[in-house]
Amino acid sequence: MEKACININELINVFSTKQGSIYQSDKLNCFFVDFGGKFARYNCLSLRKLKKVVEDIDIDALLLNTHKADFELVTFNGCEHIYLLNACEIVALKELLQGTFTMFKLNHLISDCLHRLVV
Amino acid sequence: MKDLMRIKCLISQDIETLLNQQIKKEAHSSSLYLSMSSWCDQNGFDFSADYFAKQSEEERMHQLKLFKYVLDMGGNAISPEVNGIKTDFAGFREVFEDALEAEIAITQSFKNIYAKCQNEQDFVTMEFLNWFLKEQREEEYKARRALELFEVIGEEGTGRWEIDKHVNKITYSEQ
Numbered sequence: 093m094e095k096a097c098i099n100i101n102e103l104i105n106v107f108s109t110k111q112g113s114i115y116q117s118d119k120l121n122c123f124f125v126d127f128g129g130k131f132a133r134y135n136c137l138s139l140r141k142l143k144k145v146v147e148d149i150d151i152d153a154l155l156l157n158t159h160k161a162d163f164e165l166v167t168f169n170g171c172e173h174i175y176l177l178n179a180c181e182i183v184a185l186k187e188l189l190q191g192t193f194t195m196f197k198l199n200h201l202i203s204d205c206l207h208r209l210v211v
Numbered sequence: 212m213k214d215l216m217r218i219k220c221l222i223s224q225d226i227e228t229l230l231n232q233q234i235k236k237e238a239h240s241s242s243l244y245l246s247m248s249s250w251c252d253q254n255g256f257d258f259s260a261d262y263f264a265k266q267s268e269e270e271r272m273h274q275l276k277l278f279k280y281v282l283d284m285g286g287n288a289i290s291p292e293v294n295g296i297k298t299d300f301a302g303f304r305e306v307f308e309d310a311l312e313a314e315i316a317i318t319q320s321f322k323n324i325y326a327k328c329q330n331e332q333d334f335v336t337m338e339f340l341n342w343f344l345k346e347q348r349e350e351e352y353k354a355r356r357a358l359e360l361f362e363v364i365g366e367e368g369t370g371r372w373e374i375d376k377h378v379n380k381i382t383y384s385e386q
Contacts, residue, residue, distance in 0.1 A: 136219040
């Protein structure tokens with residue numbers, strides 16, 4: 093999905109690094125991953141799947157295997173998006189996703205304190 | 212900012228991963244018991260074959276119970292791949308030794324998940340796991356009692372035939 097189709101002002105920046113950003117849309121109940129020249133929409137389940145797929149990549153093996161290109165296709169069943177990433181980009185995407193999920197945890201704690209546990 | 216991840220799923224990703232690993236372990240146990248049932252049947256231990264077949268069904272039921280819980284909580288339950296099932300045993304006694312060892316491993320695994328839940332204050336999953344912890348009391352008791360028959364009756368003469376007859380009669384009562 094192109095950035096032009098979405099009102100960027102309605103998106104909340106969850107986490108950013110130099111290589112990319114992840115936004116949340118409270119209106120659409122989804123996330124947008126801005127990485128590697130793509131601006132891709134994910135729901136909760138698919139974002140979790142993307143994180144798992146990226147975390148499962150064995151970067152050491154990727155770099156040490158001389159019979160294979162140093163690139164990896166990152167996608168999963170049912171996913172509309174495919175990333176072709178080198179080792180550095182995989183590390184960057186992993187960092188972006190891990191940071192995002194840490195922010196989700198933080199947001200959950202804050203939501204609990206501010207809204208759910210108020211007496 | 213909406214707490215979208217929490218809205219969609221009650222359990223954390225770590226707990227979901229542990230529960231999926233447990234689903235795989237239960238599936239492995241179910242297959243192992245079925246393999247034990249097969250070995251016992253082939254070697255003329257009919258009652259033990261029935262006993263292990265029932266145990267296999269129970270483990271399958273545990274697997275499905277965990278599977279349903281993960282889905283009900285909004286998680287991604289993964290149908291596990293099961294391989295490396297032991298199909299041959301050195302003797303009648305080894306079957307029961309392996310069965311007890313498998314139950315001990317399952318109990319330990321549940322304890323680890325429980326500890327993680329405690330750490331995360333996931334009381335909902337802890338309450339769900341209580342049923343399994345109670346079940347493990349029975350499972351370990353039955354496996355231990357079965358193995359003890361080898362000491363009580365002895366394997367000599369018609370010993371194994373006697374043991375086989377008694378295995379199906381082992382029951383657990385809290386009182």
